Amino acid sequence: MMTASWGGLGWLWNKPVAYVFIRPERYTHKFTEGNDRMTLSFYDEKYRKALQLCGTKSGRDLDKIAATGLTPLKLESGAMTFAEARLTLDCKKLFKSPMKEEYFIDNNVYGRWYNDKPGGSLHDIYIVDIEAVYTI
Ligand SMILES: Cc1cc2nc3c(=O)[nH]c(=O)nc-3n(C[C@H](O)[C@H](O)[C@H](O)COP(=O)(O)O)c2cc1C
Secondary structure (H helix, E strand, O other), X not given: OOOOOOEEEEEEOOEEEEEEEEOOOOHHHHHHHHOOEEEEEEOOHHHHHHHHHHHHOOOOOOOHHHHHOXXXXXXXXXXXXXXXXXXXXXXXXXXXXXOOHHHXXXXXXXXXXXXXXXXXXXXXXXEEEEEEEEEO
């Protein structure tokens, strides 16, 4: 359960996909690795504080569900989202790859975001199949 803003949506391998970038040191990474599915959920402005907490505190140190007051909701697939989400994408993992320094074509990007490790290590890239979409 973490806030993520880097990523996007697209069309790949004849499927609707999302791609996300998760640093291996995130507690959440254990779950993106240990499960076949992940959910991407989107919230109205009034949940900004909850998203701020989920983006600055680690699940290693506190119970984010209790701290945010968000309401866990199980989807048909068995994956979890939160009742407050205005949009949830229920996704199945298709592809994962670590980023590597030698893959960067523009070294300015590597230098700006990774060389001096301002936010942590190189991301893992996940491409996931959007199997179901839920809105409220
Ligand atoms: C607005 C915002 C966007 C973020 N986007 C990402 C992201 O795309 N990928 C990532 O690995 N971390 C991102 N983070 C950082 C994680 O959300 C943060 O490290 C979080 O505390 C990880 O929680 P966890 O250790 O419980 O997994 C973002 C943080 C914020 C505040």
